[in-house]
Amino acid sequence: MIExxxxxKSFAxxxxxxxxxxxxxPGHVNLVIGGSGSGKTVMMKCMVGLVEIDKGEILYDGKVFSGLNRKDRKPFRQEIGMVFQGGALFDSFTVEQNVMFPLNMFTTMSLEEKRDRVNFCLNRVNLVNVNKLSPTELSGGMKKRVAIARAIAPKPQYLFCDEPNSGLDPQTSIVIDNLIKEITEEFSITAIVNTHDMNSVVEIGDKIIYLYKGEKWWEGSMDDILRTDNKELNDFIFASKLAKGMKR
Amino acid sequence: MSPLVITMNWLFHLGRYWIFIKELIIKPEKFSIYWKQFLRELDNFGYGSLGIVALTSVFMGAVITIQTVYNLVNPLVPLSAVGIVARDSIILEFSPTMMSLVLAGKIGSSIASEIGTMRVTEQIDALEIMGINSSAYLVLPKILAAICIFPFVVVISMFLGIFGGWIAGVAAGVISSADYISGIQDGFVPFNIIFALIKTTTFAYIITTVSAYQGYYTEGGALEVGKSSTNAVVYSSILILIFDYVLTQLILT
Structure with missing residues (x-):
């Protein structure tokens, strides 16, 4: 659990x-939604320690994470997997080397064991025969799936996804959403997903947090969100004509 | 910009550069990974630079020899002096300094753009999330590889420069082979080689750390990566020239 x-946090x-x-x-997909500039990405970066918070506390399973130095954060970091908006795959490595990278750095597994784990993770995200490809040879959806495979390779307890559907077509977005949901439940991971995609909210959101101008404006379940009378949240989720049809 | 702002800006970068360097000196997460990176960079910096270094050195030696002959108008000075001038110019200045400037252009811009692109595409963030000291992982093997391989590259440049001078002088018919060879053997000071290698090692450190610093702190997108790459070459070149003077003053006088 993350608290x-x-x-x-303020900048300038x-x-x-x-x-x-x-x-x-844990075991839930926690969605963080909000407009552009609402603070979603900064909040995620604070949670993983890429940005230091000014005030408050971040705890992983009751242990304080915020304010620790690089060395003391290391055990936490090895429990964290993150999928970046653009995938953030290492260009100079093949798909296999990308997924194997965290295993190379932090495990004593043999090459055979690492290959098995890589193949398991790639299969889990429905990718086959891509091991020797370079990231530049992959489509946007495939890159996201490789990024998910790399994130889950070291068996993390916490999975962070920053707008995993951005730039993807609706069908691929659903595939990525379902993957995140399945992996979260299968491995009992605490998943935190930043998204703009209302389809993700409906499909995979166990818990939804709405950020508005840097404040937590609302939180609840998918059923709650469709019934809320919170004006700002309604303006956000029912902005499109398509979404207006969802309102109960 | 006011002088105060320029000074503050300069001090900010100087301070951040030293913090960046301090972060590099750590116990590697896994030595074998750093070793592989080190070997890859050795190949990049050494073998990858040989072409440009060979071409530049041969022509540099040729030009030095022909220009020296052209300027040697006193009939009392023996022609073998051309060999002495070519040898000492190449060993003391042209090979270490000019090759370092060439390498700053080739390797410095490559380091800055590689690391800068990794920064703007969040690859460095991905390393940090995994608990890897990204600056050490990306930069330390580059610094060590450059410090190890640049002296070899510069020694090759010295040989090729002197060889280029001989070929050009003899082919143009401005100096005999015997005069040139006698000149390059006359009054040879072995310490000059050591001095050149001290300079080269210093320049290797400057090129890699300044370029890596520029790349590592890139913010924005493709435009900023280009700017970082340009800054890396400009600042490395300026520092090479400054340290060239400082080291010459300290060691040779």
């Missing part, structure tokens, strides 16, 4: 996150 306790005097408090449960 955020009153975390705040501008408040990006204001006293955000929430929890993320």
């Amino acid at each position: 955020l306790k009153n975390i705040s 005097g501008r408040d990006i996150l204001k006293n955000v408090t929430t929890t993320f449960q």
